[in-house]
Amino acid sequence: xxxxxxxxxxxxGIPLEVSLKKAEKKNKIKAFLLVAPLLFFLIITYVFPIxxxxxxxxxxxxxxxxxxxxxxxxxxxxxxxxxxxEVFAAFHEDFIKLVVDKxxxxxxxxxxxxxxxxxxxxxxxxRASKKFEEGNYKEQIMAVHKRWADVEYWRAIQRRAPEFTxxxxxxxxxxxxxxxxxxxxxxxxxxxxxxxxxxxxxIAFFVTVFCFLMAYPIAHLLATLPMKYSNLLMICVLxxxxxxxxxxxASWMILLQQQGIVNDFFVGIGLVADDNRPEMxxxxxxxxxxxxxxLLPFMVLPLYSVMKTISPSLMRAGKSLGGTPFVAFWxxxxxxxxxxxxxxxxxxxxxAIGYYITPALVGGASGxxxxxxxxxxxxxxxxxxFASAMGLMLLSGVLVIYWLYNKIVGIDNIKLG
Amino acid sequence: xxxxxxxxxxxxxxxxxYLTICAAVFFFLIAPLFVIFPLSFNAxxxxxxxxxxxxxxxxxxxxxxxxxxxxxxxxxxGLAAKNSFIIAIFATIGSVILGTVAALGLSSRHMPYxxxxxxxxxxxxxxxxxxxxxxIFFFMAKAGLAATHTGIVxxxxxxxxxxxxxxxxATLSGFDHSVTRAAASLGSxxxxxxxxxxxxxxxxxxxxxxxxAFVTSFDEVVVVLFLAGLENTTIPIQMWTGLREQxxxxxxxxxxxxxxxxxxxxxxxxxxxxxxxxLRGINR
Numbered sequence: 001x002x003x004x005x006x007x008x009x010x011x012x013g014i015p016l017e018v019s020l021k022k023a024e025k026k027n028k029i030k031a032f033l034l035v036a037p038l039l040f041f042l043i044i045t046y047v048f049p050i051x052x053x054x055x056x057x058x059x060x061x062x063x064x065x066x067x068x069x070x071x072x073x074x075x076x077x078x079x080x081x082x083x084x085x086e087v088f089a090a091f092h093e094d095f096i097k098l099v100v101d102k103x104x105x106x107x108x109x110x111x112x113x114x115x116x117x118x119x120x121x122x123x124x125x126x127r128a129s130k131k132f133e134e135g136n137y138k139e140q141i142m143a144v145h146k147r148w149a150d151v152e153y154w155r156a157i158q159r160r161a162p163e164f165t166x167x168x169x170x171x172x173x174x175x176x177x178x179x180x181x182x183x184x185x186x187x188x189x190x191x192x193x194x195x196x197x198x199x200x201x202x203i204a205f206f207v208t209v210f211c212f213l214m215a216y217p218i219a220h221l222l223a224t225l226p227m228k229y230s231n232l233l234m235i236c237v238l239x240x241x242x243x244x245x246x247x248x249x250a251s252w253m254i255l256l257q258q259q260g261i262v263n264d265f266f267v268g269i270g271l272v273a274d275d276n277r278p279e280m281x282x283x284x285x286x287x288x289x290x291x292x293x294x295l296l297p298f299m300v301l302p303l304y305s306v307m308k309t310i311s312p313s314l315m316r317a318g319k320s321l322g323g324t325p326f327v328a329f330w331x332x333x334x335x336x337x338x339x340x341x342x343x344x345x346x347x348x349x350x351x352a353i354g355y356y357i358t359p360a361l362v363g364g365a366s367g368x369x370x371x372x373x374x375x376x377x378x379x380x381x382x383x384x385x386f387a388s389a390m391g392l393m394l395l396s397g398v399l400v401i402y403w404l405y406n407k408i409v410g411i412d413n414i415k416l417g
Numbered sequence: 418x419x420x421x422x423x424x425x426x427x428x429x430x431x432x433x434x435y436l437t438i439c440a441a442v443f444f445f446l447i448a449p450l451f452v453i454f455p456l457s458f459n460a461x462x463x464x465x466x467x468x469x470x471x472x473x474x475x476x477x478x479x480x481x482x483x484x485x486x487x488x489x490x491x492x493x494x495g496l497a498a499k500n501s502f503i504i505a506i507f508a509t510i511g512s513v514i515l516g517t518v519a520a521l522g523l524s525s526r527h528m529p530y531x532x533x534x535x536x537x538x539x540x541x542x543x544x545x546x547x548x549x550x551x552x553i554f555f556f557m558a559k560a561g562l563a564a565t566h567t568g569i570v571x572x573x574x575x576x577x578x579x580x581x582x583x584x585x586x587a588t589l590s591g592f593d594h595s596v597t598r599a600a601a602s603l604g605s606x607x608x609x610x611x612x613x614x615x616x617x618x619x620x621x622x623x624x625x626x627x628x629x630a631f632v633t634s635f636d637e638v639v640v641v642l643f644l645a646g647l648e649n650t651t652i653p654i655q656m657w658t659g660l661r662e663q664x665x666x667x668x669x670x671x672x673x674x675x676x677x678x679x680x681x682x683x684x685x686x687x688x689x690x691x692x693x694x695x696l697r698g699i700n701r
Contacts, residue, residue: 030522030527032528032529034522035522035538038519038582039534039537042537043432046549046552050548053548056555176672187531217438218439239679239680239683240446240449242679242686244635244678246638247675250672251453252449253664256453261452261466264465295609326566346596354548355656371547374547375642379643384551391547391551392548394545394548395545
């Protein structure tokens with residue numbers, strides 16, 4: 001009751017509360033309208049395409065649409081023995097249609113992903129099918145090649161019936177669904193992707209550690225030196241930061257080559273023999289050295305900006321209370337720099353985990369990372385759904401790292417520049 | 418960093434070790450860039466210092482590779498440079514306009530779902546480039562923009578806007594909103610207020626965001642590799658192919674030019690940063 005009587009009205013006679021809410025809403029819309037162009041631009045050109053990647057990575061409609069009648073006929077097949085004439089006839093009908101459209105090549109590529117050996121027998125079938133007589137397709141197809149009489153290959157075709165599949169994700173982890181429908185790993189010597197994932201993690205981890213070890217002292221020096229000196233030294237950090245990635249990679253290629261300056265130096269001081277110059281490029285060493293130097297500024301800058309805010313009197317206080325400089329550093333200074341360490345490590349690790357250009361140029365075969373594999377499938381094998389699947393696996397890894405970081409350090413504690 | 422006189426010897430030694438470590442790290446950071454410089458003037462075809470160069474013999478140095486860069490027929494550096502500049506300039510303009518306007522909205526205290534929207538806006542900076550490359554390629558291929566300048570410019574706008582959003586929001590965080598209210602009370606309309614009051618004040622942030630966007634576009638190779646056709650070749654693509662196939666000194670001549678360009682950008686960015694700090698009254 002009393003609140004109604006006390007209600008304040010504006011000059012227009014509208015309750016003030018309502019009027020304020022209206023104004024607030026107007027302001028909200030105004031703010032949103034300013035953000036809207038960029039937001040919608042990014043949603044259309046960037047967020048949706050990432051969703052599209054998700055769709056592509058599980059999409060398996062291609063074969064489903066190429067062999068509709070076959071899969072329909074296969075519904076009654078138990079997969080134990082060779083399918084009966086009905087399936088063969090349906091397959092023949094689908095196949096002839098594909099040959100007319102000149103799409104049987106695509107089918108063979110697709111089926112070959114599921115089981116090796118389809119390419120040649122589909123080629124043979126195309127040639128033989130021209131002379132096929134009507135009726136009894138089972139006999140005729142089986143006569144083309146002995147694999148067509150092998151139940152394994154028909155099961156492989158059947159496995160492509162669903163419209164969606166998680167196969168590409170399994171393949172990214174070197175696993176597959178075997179004949180009994182169980183998920184198993186591929187043979188030991190063919191586990192290329194696991195090796196790549198582990199190597200990517202290993203290189204990203206060590207590059208982060210190296211960057212941290214090198215950045216901490218110089219960030220400290222930059223933060224404690226008087227302005228006029230530190231500004232000068234800051235250029236040493238900022239110039240590489242602003243310089244083209246390819247230029248910096250090129251300089252490492254010159255430095256690390258066998259007749260390069262680093263090797264010349266080692267020979268000069270007698271560390272290695274002239275005829276026994278070590279390979280420092282086209283292997284892991286190359287990736288480590290070049291990536292550490294290239295990513296170092298990303299560690300220095302956040303560390304510097306945090307250290308800049310720590311008052312030097314804190315260290316003095318620590319020492320005056322009886323701590324040795326080391327104790328004062330470890331108990332007072334170091335804990336205060338943790339937000340900077342967190343930000344720097346997160347940044348470097350995430351940049352390193354998705355690195356592509358530098359490993360491709362200086363890494364050789366043993367220094368390439370998962371990104372190189374993604375690019376390879378995008379550009380060379382054109383297996384885009386597999387590239388999408390691996391890209392999304394990488395992305396979810398990155399998101400997990402962010403999430404962990406947010407739990408442990410808190411994303412708000414990140415300080416950049 | 419002079420040590421006080423009473424420092425004990427082992428701390429003194431530790432201090433010098435620390436300084437040596439720092440010097441070594443700075444050397445590691447900056448020295449690789451300076452290797453390119455002299456080698457680009459090499460008169461010979463090798464990528465190491467010839468004996469003549471070590472003796473500082475004038476005959477061992479030449480502008481041969483710079484001439485090759487400009488007049489050489491093998492590498493279309495001219496076309497690449499033209500494309501790179503056109504793409505980078507348009508991408509910068511696009512990023513700056515979209516990013517600044519969005520930053521204005523984001524800094525308003527009325528903005529709903531600020532955290533979520535900010536996360537979407539800066540996501541292209543967080544997501545590994547290779548994934549952005551794949552996603553953007555899928556979009557451009559569907560939209561029929563693959564292998565066009567427009568497609569690459571749009572891709573670079575996507576990658577460049579986060580930098581503009583971040584730098585401009587940072588500048589706006591120290592912005593005194595009473596000046597815009599003062600302008601409004603004096604009868605200025607919002608557009609006029611923005612052009613005459615807000616923009617001049619946040620200009621350093623806008624320009625440094627623009628510089629970031631420019632460099633991002635000018636240096637970008639991962640996404641361009643997916644998108645570009647022969648006609649759209651850029652400097653980074655030419656360098657990438659050159660480095661993959663055969664390291665020729667011409668690349669070093671190009672690299673030298675790029676280092677000079679990045680020095681210029683660095684100086685501009687630093688001057689702007691200091692000006693911005695002065696304008697915002699942050700004195701250190």
